[in-house]
Amino acid sequence: xxxxxxxxxxxxxxxxxxxxxxxxxxxxxxxxxxxxxxxxxxxxxxxxxxxxxxxxxxxxxxxxxxxxxxxxxxxxxxxxxxxxxxxxxxxxxxxxxxxxxxxxxxxxxxxxxxxxxxxxxxxxxxxxxxxxxxxxxxxxxxxxxx
Amino acid sequence: xxxxxxxxxxxxxxxxxxxxxxxxxxxxxxxxxxxxxxxxxxxxxxxxxxxxxxxxxxxxxxxxxxxxxxxxxxxxxxxxxxxxxxxxxxxxxxxxxxxxxxxxxxxxxxxxxxxxxxxxx
Numbered sequence: 001x002x003x004x005x006x007x008x009x010x011x012x013x014x015x016x017x018x019x020x021x022x023x024x025x026x027x028x029x030x031x032x033x034x035x036x037x038x039x040x041x042x043x044x045x046x047x048x049x050x051x052x053x054x055x056x057x058x059x060x061x062x063x064x065x066x067x068x069x070x071x072x073x074x075x076x077x078x079x080x081x082x083x084x085x086x087x088x089x090x091x092x093x094x095x096x097x098x099x100x101x102x103x104x105x106x107x108x109x110x111x112x113x114x115x116x117x118x119x120x121x122x123x124x125x126x127x128x129x130x131x132x133x134x135x136x137x138x139x140x141x142x143x144x145x146x
Numbered sequence: 147x148x149x150x151x152x153x154x155x156x157x158x159x160x161x162x163x164x165x166x167x168x169x170x171x172x173x174x175x176x177x178x179x180x181x182x183x184x185x186x187x188x189x190x191x192x193x194x195x196x197x198x199x200x201x202x203x204x205x206x207x208x209x210x211x212x213x214x215x216x217x218x219x220x221x222x223x224x225x226x227x228x229x230x231x232x233x234x235x236x237x238x239x240x241x242x243x244x245x246x247x248x249x250x251x252x253x254x255x256x257x258x259x260x261x262x263x264x265x266x267x
Contacts, residue, residue, distance in 0.1 A: 017183050017184070018181055018182055018183065019180065019181035019182075019183070019184055020180075020181050021177055021178060021180070021181055022178055022181035022182040022190060023181060047148075047149050047178070048148065048149070048192075048196075050148060050267075052267060054265075054267045056148055056196060056199075057195075057199075057211065057212050057213075058148075058192040058193070058195050058196040058199070058212075059192070061192050061195065062190060062192040065191070065192070085183055085186065085188075087188070087191065087220065087223065088191040088192075088220055089219070089220055090217070090218065090219050090220065091215050091217070091218040092215075092216070092217050092218075093214075093215075093216065094214060094215035094218075094260070095213070095214050096211065096212070096213045096214070099211070099266050099267060136215070
């Protein structure tokens, strides 16, 4: 089960550089030096929602990527470092177990697999109502010279 | 197109090996760039993935779900200012194995290998 919400909505903008309409995280449940737990409730206005309410897998992947950005940004923030831009460098072994839809609340748990220079490899599991909907490994490049 | 007016298809060529090469132009003033990122427009990697999926749908005449990605590498950054024109090559084998490359001239922006299935909604 998820912990209670630490930050939500516009508060999330403190930690990540993405803004509407490309904002794909709206909750931070927990974060430490190696793990993060985030959430996104899929709104009808989300740009990755099809007519009929299906949330595109691209939206799920961006939610995972921004969860990694939130992990990095929160850790930068508590350590008084500037928030930097991060980019997806590589996605491996992404598997969509079930589709997400408007109104669903995605919860993602990411953990650091390895960190070297500006590249962080994270393992991600995304659930809806505790059912796994997507898993992947994602390499994020942090552009620290911003 | 899911993200409305995000790009335009300029050309489509079916190759001898069954792959299809598209020429696309990005809409450089799209709202996406207001949020990704303010003051530094960069085409989101997932928008590249969404374009690949939609062109695979065009090439196959099917509505698809990208159910698995074995590997997707972003080897160069796509920006609306620096790379508004792109080639996207898609190939579907055995109705399900998708390989795709986004490139322009000598620059490769993205390679993807994965699995597509008829869209689950």
